[in-house]
Amino acid sequence: MQEMLMHMGRYSHLLQEPLTGLNASSATGRGESRTLHFRVGESASKYPGLHGHDVTLSAEEYRSLVGGSDVTVTTSIDLGHSHELLLHFNPADQTIHIKMCDCKARCWDGHPDKLIRE
Numbered sequence: 001m002q003e004m005l006m007h008m009g010r011y012s013h014l015l016q017e018p019l020t021g022l023n024a025s026s027a028t029g030r031g032e033s034r035t036l037h038f039r040v041g042e043s044a045s046k047y048p049g050l051h052g053h054d055v056t057l058s059a060e061e062y063r064s065l066v067g068g069s070d071v072t073v074t075t076s077i078d079l080g081h082s083h084e085l086l087l088h089f090n091p092a093d094q095t096i097h098i099k100m101c102d103c104k105a106r107c108w109d110g111h112p113d114k115l116i117r118e
Contacts, residue, residue, distance in 0.1 A: 035056050035057060035058055035059070036056070036057045036058075036059075036062050036117075037054065037055070037056055037057075037117075037118040038054070038055040038056075038057065038096065038115040038116060038117055038118060039052055039053070039054060039055070039115065039116040039118055040052050040053040040054075040055060040075055040083070040085075040098070040107075040111050040112075040115060040116075041111055041112035041114070041115075041116060042111075043107065043109045043110045043111045044110065045109045045110045047109070048079040048080065048081065048109060049079055051078045051079045051109075052078065052111070053075035053076050053077075053078050053082065053083060053111070054075065054076040054118075055073055055075050055076075055085065055087075055115060056073075057071070057073065061073070065087060065088070065089040065096060066089050068089070070086050070087060070088050070099060071086075071087045072084060072085065072086050072087070073085050073087060081109075083101050083102055083107055083111070084101075084102055084103070085098050085099075085100070085101055086098070086099045086100035086101075087099065087115070095114050095115070096114070096115040097113050097114055097115070098111070098113045098114070098115070
């Protein structure tokens with residue numbers, strides 16, 4: 001149960017109803033009726049150790065990103081910490097990049113700067 005609560009993005013498919021009442025179909029154009037889940041890539045730094053974080057975007061947040069606005073989100077808590085991310089959508093490669101992590105250009109624990117779609 002703790003694993004599910006700490007990594008809700010990873011286990012949201014097990015829920016009977018989505019965590020929010022938002023419908024992401026208009027945001028993604030693929031008819032999806034759920035929030036969008038991403039993963040911050042693994043950090044292999046010695047401290048605090050190998051880990052990643054989950055990020056969930058609402059349909060509204062995703063539309064804002066694709067529309068050219070940057071969006072601020074907070075990651076899941078892993079190994080005792082989370083990150084506040086400023087996200088930016090790159091239309092050239094259709095990916096979401098971390099523009100700022102905890103008000104710095106890079107995460108202090110070395111996460112990659114591109115989110116992974118789950």
